[in-house]
Amino acid sequence: MREQPPYLRVADALQQRITSGEWSPGDRLPSRAQLAHEFDVGDNVVRRAQELLITQGALEGRTGSGTYVAEVRPRLTMVRARSREERGGSPFKGDMASLGKHGSWDSRTEAKVPAPADIAARLGIAEGDLCVCTRYEFLADGKPVQLTTSWEPYDLTAGTIVVLPEGGPLAGAGVVDRMASIGITVSRAIEAPEPCHVTDEEAALLGVARGALATTIRRTYFSDDGRAVETADIVIPVALGEIVYEVPINL
Structure with a gap:
């Protein structure tokens, strides 16, 4: 043997x-x-x-x-709803506050990053056009629960106080409020969720098993004139978060 x-x-x-x-x-x-x-x-x-x-x-x-x-971590219910974009400030902080938790995040921003083909298509720009790319690690009571990679067209915010999402007087305010400060009204968002498995790097950051099942949400914000102003990939491990969509009904 x-x-x-x-x-x-x-x-x-x-x-x-x-x-x-x-x-x-x-x-x-x-x-x-x-x-x-x-x-x-x-x-x-x-x-x-x-x-x-x-x-x-x-x-x-x-x-x-x-x-x-490894600790047994409670599975959070993360509600995707129009109301989360209307209350001002950070939607994530508001989401966590509604669950009785403290929401925070770490981030790393790179300016003037050439847009990959898939990101360019989502933003309606040419491949290689410059973007501001920010990578986030979102925490609930200090524990990582979500990763997000955000892309904004550089020419949209260049020369303004909100060119860096996590810098300046509106740092961390959220896309809707930041864009409003420079005269851009964000009127809608499209989200496309799909199942995936976390990468080795994502597993290490989130503290979950390598290859763990997750949901990726491809989110894109649009201004009232139809221009895409930001697109992001949001990764939430199934073991850490249940994603629920709230759909308003107008009678």
Whole structure:
């Protein structure tokens, strides 16, 4: 009988500590160097063992912090409704407040990014036209629940106070309010949800298993003259969020 690969032996030992209650949900694991010394293996063996348990949902990796025993996280009901765009400020913060949670986010913006073909088609611009691209990690009570990549045509906001979505006096105000400040009225949005599996990078950021089922929402905002002013890809893991659409009925 072939000997069990070292990384599987380490993974089994780590899983046993979780199952026995020696490590509880939320506990941080010892460093890879410590575990490598304990099991008399290389760091790469410990890394493979941890990656296996992350894909199985037993562990979660937190960028820059370490590896933790996965916690059972409540599934949030995320309502997509016209009212979320009408209350002013950040729709996400409002959504989380309605659930009794604190909404926040981290972001990274790049200006003058050439539009890929699919983004250009959604914005009604030419491939390669410059855009402002912002990547968001949205948090509920400090836990990541959603990733969004947003694209805005650069020529739409260039030279204005809202050219950077997360900079200036209207930082974080949301697309509708930011565009209104420069005389552009956002009158409608189109959302197209579809199932997907998270990428390895998305799994690490969200703290979910590699390849976990998610919903991607392709959202595009349009001004009252029909121009697309922003388009975004929103990724919500199924394990973390239930997406519900509220449809108004005018009698």
